[in-house]
Amino acid sequence: MSEVVPPLQKNYIANLVKKGKRIDSRKLDEYREIKITPSFIGNAEGSALVELGGTKVLVGIKLEIGEPFKDTPDKGVLITNAELVPLASPEFEPGPPDENAIELARVVDRGIRESEALNLEKMVIKEGEHVWLTFIDIHILDHDGNLFDASTIGAVTALLTAKKPKAYMENGEVKIVDEWEPLPMEWIPASVTIGRINEKLMVDPNFEEENVLDAKICIVFDDGNKICAIQKVFGVLSIEQMKEAVKLSEKKSSEIRQMIMEAVKGEVEKHEKRKGKKQKNR
Amino acid sequence: MSEVVPPLQKNYIANLVKKGKRIDSRKLDEYREIKITPSFIGNAEGSALVELGGTKVLVGIKLEIGEPFKDTPDKGVLITNAELVPLASPEFEPGPPDENAIELARVVDRGIRESEALNLEKMVIKEGEHVWLTFIDIHILDHDGNLFDASTIGAVTALLTAKKPKAYMENGEVKIVDEWEPLPMEWIPASVTIGRINEKLMVDPNFEEENVLDAKICIVFDDGNKICAIQKVFGVLSIEQMKEAVKLSEKKSSEIRQMIMEAVKGEVEKHEKRKGKKQKNR
Amino acid sequence: MSEVVPPLQKNYIANLVKKGKRIDSRKLDEYREIKITPSFIGNAEGSALVELGGTKVLVGIKLEIGEPFKDTPDKGVLITNAELVPLASPEFEPGPPDENAIELARVVDRGIRESEALNLEKMVIKEGEHVWLTFIDIHILDHDGNLFDASTIGAVTALLTAKKPKAYMENGEVKIVDEWEPLPMEWIPASVTIGRINEKLMVDPNFEEENVLDAKICIVFDDGNKICAIQKVFGVLSIEQMKEAVKLSEKKSSEIRQMIMEAVKGEVEKHEKRKGKKQKNR
Amino acid sequence: MSYLLKEKPKKLINENGLRLDGRKRLELRPIKLKVGTLKNANGSAYIEWGRNKIIVAVYGPREIHPKHMALPTEARLRCRYSMAAFSTPERKRPGPDRRSIELSKVIKEALKPALFLERFPKTAIDVFIEVLESEGGTRVASITAASIALADAGIPMRDLVAACAAGKVDGQIVLDLNSAEDMYGEADLPIAMMPRKKEITLIQMDGKMSIDEFNESLKICIDACDKIYEVQRKALIEKFKV
């Protein structure tokens, strides 16, 4: 959100919304075109280029072997980082991640971590000593609004298509074999960002819309109909609007999930099997 | 000390001092009211809230087990840090400690370290390998002058009331038991800050006074009548003024020490016993 | 190079150069006076103070024992750092090394590393575990142009005169004896910096000249007639100028090398022997 | 102290429906709120919420540095949430980490809708939050206190902001999670509201919740915010009644 709102632009968009219309002629509950290109980067263990309208996000997964955290010796480590590089927008400045980059990284991380999409317990080589560190690096290339959803789509797709070599212990040392297997993914969380303007909700605000919204909220659903993360990014919502946003995001999240599954088709079968089992146990 | 001295304010204070008076009607050698609240923070191993007139300082002690420095394998490690958080004064700015915060931390540290108040040799679990790291964190909450004395009072009180669990070696590993004991405190150093204005000395300058002083000096005494730290903070002193300041600080330091002992009464007995022994050996 | 070129100064220097002359009455291919003082700093394992006209550079070598890099377990580690301290020029500012300091350090490093002047394979105590870390610290004291050559002369001289204690493994631990030996130096690289102005080349530009040059390039030769590093620092060169610069720098580099050898006379014999052997194997 | 690592308790709610600290499912921890405790700040507040101890100072509206940070049509609200090194069982290294940077932002966004920032263009309003001791729920306690400190500083406000968390623990929806419940529970849902206008200014969630559970959590938070609003009003009256 830029800091000074141009009032004319705001009125124009607000009036359109009152009639259920938007500046790019979408419906209020319609996403821009989503294009997902998995495995874009050869040097990454997993990656995805996501184009959401004019927004371009590249996510890469890198794996390393390291120590677990002291208080979770039986779990791998997940580290999510976002870079709002100045290439992507005249608003982004060089330097360490600012509050917006950190919020973005932490919300994407939360959606994946809290949904337990990546089973960190299966990312252990030897409990308390050697685990897989999974780095999710989010690189914004062009910022045309709704970075949260584009980044979550990218991160989830990259994880679903990532491969890791087999590793085991031998004589107290970690051995790695050149046999590659997918990461233990259990769920496909999907994030839905909703804007409020003129008391109406709209999904997937673009950059111009974000600049004039009264409120923005991001809601992430796992694929078992549970909310696994919420973040009100700015503005206020009434209680009714909040409940409406949750319902809307539940619906849209399954459409997005469908697109991710489409993009990673090869992976889908495996995932469906896993999911089938899970749902029964639930 | 703020950087630009208001000349009217300076004249007013200087004229008062000539008559032995001060803006808050104290005598030149009189401290403001001191209120010491030990054990204020439950999560800290030791802590003290010190109110010195309008100045509020909170000091916390945290303990960790770590490695000794290479050149002192037979000693625990003492780390003192001061945060001049922007909450405490419009003059403080966010960011890493500046020269004033570092000077404050180092002077408080010096008083404790050089007086050998905390016996670091008794903070060793296994020589050269495992020792206690003692962190003294000084948090300024409201800055109304004389941070040095308030912080030293806080640090000493927090150390006197701190508890550490017993630790010992077993099969090459550190074991910790839930039995708590006080830190090995040998002395009660006390710091006295003195200002010079109009060729007169005054103790415990408040914020307004600090802004117009010609010089400020801080002198720390252990409780065996020895000086253990001096820091001229700014300005100049004649040789006679310097000697006078030392005498004055000796006298005031024992009053302050008395107040600390009052505040940690439970600890006093133990301390007195320790001190009795020490004095004989001196 | 300062950022704004004074046009009058530029014309004056450019016109002189057309006639083969320079502001300090040197010839185009003439260096300023070079004064080398080896072993200036007692606390350094090797050091040299270099005065190149008005430019003063102090280089110190420090040695530590540490781990090799993972991908070169059979080599010692070389770390080169340059500090453009604000003492040396009104253009230098306090703070971490900027792009100019980093470029300087990396070009000096490259000349030494790529010429294999210091035989890093002989700086290993135990392969994969303990090697010598060699720190080259370049401290600019007065900046009157041509820091690259002055720094390389300083670094090479400091390395040639540095001593290290003998170290060996005993019961899995590194032992160090108080017997000192020179570092395993194989070559004496020499750097030649060339400026272009008015389509003419000149060596060793001073500060005023650097400010008005059309281009500056630094070329390093090992002492076996091979180029081991090039860095165009700014500006453009035609292809012919580039070739001419290489020839010129080959010639001047042997003069500089001669001066270094003069300065470290005691070391020269040993070096010559080493070099004799090497040349045969080439 | 982190070297005495506590194990995860088997049950967070016992057979009598009581939680580890003896509270009932929908019971708030005791809250003490004091206004105007600092001398230098333009406004301040100190809150004890359970074992949480937090002090908040407000400076401003005041000049802004560097100048290009100034906004032409309103005051820039800046928040700094910071934890004292000794506020946590394991010592926290001083300086902002990623968590505190995110919290500073969400707290700022929770307070902003309540302020008439447009009355002070080109200035800064700074909210400094120091967590002196933490026991779970520091962000809602911080917002509750900061809102009062802003009022104490005389910043004109549309409404106070009251905040509280709900969550899911041992399968049940509970109010006002403490540290252990936050760490070992299934979900945490901190909410801030302008109580009179019934508008949500902060909502975050992590963990897993069904939509029904979410709606229930939302409801008990709204009720709790009303109670906290009363605490806030009393604290303000206390200050100004003299």
Add this chain to the structure above:
Amino acid sequence: MSYLLKEKPKKLINENGLRLDGRKRLELRPIKLKVGTLKNANGSAYIEWGRNKIIVAVYGPREIHPKHMALPTEARLRCRYSMAAFSTPERKRPGPDRRSIELSKVIKEALKPALFLERFPKTAIDVFIEVLESEGGTRVASITAASIALADAGIPMRDLVAACAAGKVDGQIVLDLNSAEDMYGEADLPIAMMPRKKEITLIQMDGKMSIDEFNESLKICIDACDKIYEVQRKALIEKFKV
């Protein structure tokens, strides 16, 4: 992935004169260059050069912050070469390191002579280079793409800048080194030129080369830059032909 450390190959050029990736001694890797791929930037270009993938954005001429950075008689050209964390076999920590700071500078110096900076005094022209995947030769690929992005941004130029490296591998002079050749070869000589003016705007070398080898390397680079210049021109025509 760094944990599967590759050994140094015995030969980098086989008995048939072919390199590890099947190329001949003087053969360039395939180059794809696309202009104007970004929406926000004033100019942009995307290059795939072998497995290198690099995107470049140009912003400016625009206002400069802080103001005292402004130059009175020309635009300040600023370059930022940066590698994505996932661009290398071993994860690269985000943020500038010494190598990328040096590369940012030499790339800036390679582009600067081609620009009429004096037409935009007191402004900034920013070139942002993001290496998304690297396989050796990122600096020459970056310069090649940046030059096109500058043209796309409408910055007036004396000439394009084309760049390529030569080097010495297994004792032979080869064109366009890849990662393995860069790491295990004997010398690397990246060069940038203004092809029409035949002027060198970047030259660096590390490794060891005789003067003859240097001259040969220089020659093959010049020829290669002519080819790359054609690729650049075609990409620009492609963009503007619509």
Add this chain to the structure above:
Amino acid sequence: MSYLLKEKPKKLINENGLRLDGRKRLELRPIKLKVGTLKNANGSAYIEWGRNKIIVAVYGPREIHPKHMALPTEARLRCRYSMAAFSTPERKRPGPDRRSIELSKVIKEALKPALFLERFPKTAIDVFIEVLESEGGTRVASITAASIALADAGIPMRDLVAACAAGKVDGQIVLDLNSAEDMYGEADLPIAMMPRKKEITLIQMDGKMSIDEFNESLKICIDACDKIYEVQRKALIEKFKV
């Protein structure tokens, strides 16, 4: 080199009253002081004090950046005490640490009273101190040299500032502690004075001393400062006599 750790010597003063470096109890190390050794600085001085080697440059009065650092009624004096990486037995990491930040401040406060800063409002006077080699007592050597560098820069001064340390070693009060005495001695008391005005501009102490010992230390420091003042005056005369 730190890997050859020296043990603490049994005695720092032998039976003949001589110290490890052969000096008597109240003997200064040899001091060489040279004015105007740097070309770029407005004023400079180089001091060798025992094995300490320190160079000081003064720049200013000059414009100040950022502007809001300017003081309306006087020049801002800034000091930067910095140790070269190779100046100590163990390599020092470049960049300021807590010790050097404190020393920069106390040196600034030691010099400030001697300067007529009010003659140059809104400007900066920068004192840059580079310790090239250290052997104990660098702060007093730095002040002694800096005072001369300020005079060399033509900054009007009330008096020079001369500095020296006393201390307690093996139970005796000694003058001018070296490294070993500083490390293993009982107390260290560095003092700076304006010798003509007999005013103390720096005094610090660490260690333990009785009041009597303090007074004795003070006395021998004052005497030593008079001697150092002579060295300073000679150095200035040397410079300007040509």
